[in-house]
Amino acid sequence: MISSRVMRGMQDELLEWDLSFSQITAMHQLRARAPMTVTQLSELTRLSVPAASHLVERLVKRGLAQRTENPENRREKLVDLTDAGRDIVGRMDSEFVRAYVTAFQGLHLDTVQAATHHLQRVLDELEPIYSCQEHP
Known part of the structure; x- marks a missing residue:
């Protein structure tokens, strides 16, 4: 019951922002562990490095993630969420909590x-x- 409410809320967010489940998964990983390399993100999301790189590119183009130069290895880029990306993940968290509160409050x-x-x-x-x- 709670899961269906959470998934419905997540689906609404995915549709509103035209995001895939993989992109949302990556955004949650970035919020928890960023900045990180595309290779690190690919390992956490279980995507290939090219798929993770393409995913990051789509998030960057939409203003939800950003890349910066890695000061420890100038050939690498580090990926992090933008404020807009954090806002989306935060709204999803709020919906998740709201689903549990609604289910258990009675x-x-x-x-x-x-x-x-x-x-x-x-x-x-x-x-x-x-x-x-x-x-x-």
């Missing part, structure tokens, strides 16, 4: 607390399994 506190307790137990049991898979 629940009784004791229901939320019980669910939190049980979900934490599930997460505690899953954590060793997933931490082993991430670090073989």
Whole structure:
């Protein structure tokens, strides 16, 4: 239920800005870790370097990202979001939070607390399994 609300909001944002899911993924990565090289972005988004380079070019042309010279390697460019790019990602975050608030605001506190307790137990049991898979 929450996922469909979040996806609907994301779809609206994608349509409004004519962005692909890959571009939004890249924008989230840039917000979290920028500045970074196109190669680093390609690794994080699981795109080929040429595909990531093309994606960055489209974001730059639309004023959502910018490239600057890497002071450590002048042959490389570093990519970062512009204020407009950060604004889009921030609006998507707000919609995400709003979907959860809307879904949970009518629940009784004791229901939320019980669910939190049980979900934490599930997460505690899953954590060793997933931490082993991430670090073989």
